[in-house]
Amino acid sequence: MNAEQVEKLIWESLEARLAKAGLTKDGVDAAASLIELGIVDSFGFLELITTLEEATGAFVDFAELDPDEFTSVAGLARSLIQCME
């Protein structure tokens, strides 16, 4: 999977949550924290990560990261890609 595909997968996984929040992909900054935007809470984030890890086979080492680096769509995609490399 390349970066573009991973990001696309994240947006797809977020579809239902975005709809619930009355948002569309275009209205969300890929660099903004999904938690701070209220799109996912901590439990929702757990579910999202589980889905993504199952789909990509990548396991991110969150222990070494600042949450700022993995709670946005762009940051999460970057983290997943690094783990796949």
Added chain:
Amino acid sequence: MTERLLDYFVRSLERSPANKALWVNAGEYSYSELADIAAGIASAVHSAELSPGGFVGILAHRSLPAFAGILGSLMSGRGYVPLNPKFPGERGVIMLERAGVEAVVLDCEQLDTFGPVLHAMPTSLLVVCLGNANTAQLRQNFPKHRFIQAHPQSPATSMLVPSVKSDDIAYLLFTSGSTGEPKGVPIHHEAVCHYIDNIITLYSPTANDRFSQTFDLTFDLSVHDVFAAWGSGAQLFVLPDRFVMAPAKFIRDHQLTFWFSVPSTVAFMNRFRMLKAGAFPSLRCSLFCGEALPVASAARWHEAAPNSRVDNLYGPTEATIAFTTYRYEPGLTEDLAENGIVPIGSAMPGLQTAILDPEGHLLPQGEVGELALGGPQLSQGYWKDPHKTADRFLNVSDGKASKRWYRTGDRARLDSEKGLVFLGRLDNQIKILGHRVELGEIEHVVRREAASSDICVIPWPVTDEGAGGVIAFVAGYEGDTKALLERCRNGLPEYMVPKEILTPERLPLNANGKVDRNALRASLEEEREKENA
């Protein structure tokens, strides 16, 4: 015995004024600098003609003005009432009004968050501003209130030793109430000083220690963070919000030595593989409180923080922060612990526990009943609510003498080896991410907004630590559930807003004619399993 909450800070200030007291938003402040900022606040409060003995509201969220605001309130000889930006403005207004607050400390950097509260307050407030304030603009935008900018100054002796008695109120917090209105719990200086003295004796923190600060100020566990640290001359590290559930990097970067959080944090970190063996060698004391601590979580934390003791603390706000403690040892397995939960142990020094039957009679050791707490940490009762006070605080006689107890509503049993074992709630009070929540309060708001009495709220998803949230059922509702959810959002803190509103044709009833919550939960589980299949 310490008499006033402020004394903890003053003691360390006098001993080592240049020592660092606070790290917040990447800024560091010494005891002396913090004292000067707080004195500026106290001076501003003193400058106004306010009713004697009133509270100061804290309109600031885990920032320098928030912590200096607490100190400034205490220096002015008044107790404090914190607000929470996660609560809707409506709830903040109720809290300030019910407390009779006439003065507030405002973090001007958080005006967007707290401005609606100022707008909605029906009475005039003295607003003490910290941060970049344009007081002329504020006066124009909020003409009802009086604004004053606080400037740092050296505290006068009268500020460091205010004329406060041990039975004066140090803080007033509001907890979830079943009638839809939050319940005020006033805690007097004697009660909170008893607690902090115990913590300092039990865990021996020193001026070299580095404490975590993870709790919102509306949660009484925050009082532990702040005053256990400042009572020992240590430095308090306020975790930015984004780190609170994922603090691994923060703990390492700042070499924290004392950790205090809800157990949910451990479960979250474990899921994200942040609890690697030996990950946090700097920690020497790790305390958990606010919800049940699973043995598996305690074990993982112990592996990650091998140099730290791991203690499970238990206590309701009404009995001041925490009341019992249990030291986890790796020998405790899930099989040995009841329901896989770490016991809550025994009462801290000077406090008493008892197990009561439904009529309020003392039960013998080993029997299951309602846990009751007694001793100097009990609140004097709910704020201006003698009815609720009489319901939860009662006098029980053992045949010789009568003693005042607080009935916790928790089921427990006294085990001869493990001490007290927590067995769950007696009623519908649950924990959501560490926050105590009465399902009745959420139901009250859903009922009101849906204009329907045929409703029920259940915890969902349920985890070992408590609940991740709630789901509301509104039978036969034909309106727009999204709009209904939005209306509920205006009356509830975010963590209490239902994750979903479902509209079955009817609610299942049990043999007593009551809504069958178990049947609702079972049908929901079945439905979700089908969806995931």
